[in-house]
Amino acid sequence: MTTHRDQKFLMSNPELSHQFETLDQQAEASSLGMWVFLVTEALFFGGLFLLYTIYRLKFPEIFMECSKLMDLRLGAINTGILLTSSLTMVFAVHSSEKAEKNSTVIWILVTMLLGIAFLSIKGFEYHQKVTEHLVPGPTFQLDSMHYREAQIFFSLYFAMTGLHALHMIVGLGVLAVIAAMASAGRFTRTYSNPVHIVGLYWHFIDIIWIFLFPLLYLIGNR
Amino acid sequence: MEHEPMTKFAYFKIYLLLMALLALTVGAVYVNLGPWNSLVAMAIAIAKALLVFLFFMHARYSARLIWIYAALAVIWIAQLIAGVLADVTMRG
Numbered sequence: 001m002t003t004h005r006d007q008k009f010l011m012s013n014p015e016l017s018h019q020f021e022t023l024d025q026q027a028e029a030s031s032l033g034m035w036v037f038l039v040t041e042a043l044f045f046g047g048l049f050l051l052y053t054i055y056r057l058k059f060p061e062i063f064m065e066c067s068k069l070m071d072l073r074l075g076a077i078n079t080g081i082l083l084t085s086s087l088t089m090v091f092a093v094h095s096s097e098k099a100e101k102n103s104t105v106i107w108i109l110v111t112m113l114l115g116i117a118f119l120s121i122k123g124f125e126y127h128q129k130v131t132e133h134l135v136p137g138p139t140f141q142l143d144s145m146h147y148r149e150a151q152i153f154f155s156l157y158f159a160m161t162g163l164h165a166l167h168m169i170v171g172l173g174v175l176a177v178i179a180a181m182a183s184a185g186r187f188t189r190t191y192s193n194p195v196h197i198v199g200l201y202w203h204f205i206d207i208i209w210i211f212l213f214p215l216l217y218l219i220g221n222r
Numbered sequence: 223m224e225h226e227p228m229t230k231f232a233y234f235k236i237y238l239l240l241m242a243l244l245a246l247t248v249g250a251v252y253v254n255l256g257p258w259n260s261l262v263a264m265a266i267a268i269a270k271a272l273l274v275f276l277f278f279m280h281a282r283y284s285a286r287l288i289w290i291y292a293a294l295a296v297i298w299i300a301q302l303i304a305g306v307l308a309d310v311t312m313r314g
Binding site: 028031032035036038039042043046047049050053054057072076079080083084086087089090091094199200203204206207210211213214218219220221222 | 228230233234237240241244247248250251252253254255259260263264266267270271274275277278279284285287288291292294295296298299302303306307310311
């Protein structure tokens with residue numbers, strides 16, 4: 001250990017923050033930090049998953065009826081877009097670890113474009129729900145005797161997909177930051193932690209959507 | 223730590239598997255399986271989440287400590303839901 005410390009003072013590696021002994025330790029600390037954050041994020045969404053579970057058990061038929069009002073085609077396309085963006089994200093991480101500056105930047109930008117495509121389709125779906133009078137509140141209209149309970153489903157739909165979309169917008173922001181860092185040549189073969197941890201965050205958002213899709217679009221059969 | 227032995231092609235194969243699972247879960251909606259429809263949809267979602275977790279998030283090649291944290295997320299959500307449902311479902 002002292003040898004590492006001596007080396008650190010002798011060479012003062014600019015990639016190594018002073019509180020760490022080695023680059024590996026630094027990389028592990030940054031990953032673990034992101035994982036701890038993701039655990040809190042999982043519990044943040046967990047509250048909504050809990051509410052969803054309670055009301056779905058209370059009104060199973062109404063949830064099934066409402067799920068059929070979702071645009072399955074757009075939901076499936078968006079799931080495909082998000083899965084593809086996870087692939088382009090791992091390509092960005094892969095390229096950054098090899099210090100391939102241009103391909104790192106390109107894959108991050110492709111990931112961002114896919115994220116924007118997802119949000120655009122989500123926005124279009126929200127617009128559809130507005131024109132179909134499916135937004136909970138005084139304008140809500142549904143030819144069903146359960147229109148009050150149906151509003152619970154749509155409230156959860158907007159809360160869950162809205163919180164998810166908010167996370168994607170934050171994701172686009174941090175992707176823009178690492179794209180700028182990458183194009184400034186900040187990443188090397190020994191240091192690419194920021195790309196790695198932004199990747200973890202992006203995949204986490206993907207996993208949340210992987211569960212939202214069946215819970216909202218795929219109840220029962222059509 | 224992140225000595226990931228995966229190639230771009232290996233990632234692409236995982237991606238193809240994810241897209242196949244997506245096609246499967248959408249296709250299953252058009253088959254009447256009764257209460258099994260929701261179980262199949264959730265089982266496929268768990269499979270997809272595991273693929274993303276293990277390979278895209280590099281969990282497979284990560285330290286044990288990271289596995290402990292990831293497991294905590296699952297355990298705490300399960301505990302949250304199970305604990306509250308134990309009350310909600312037992313009310314008269």
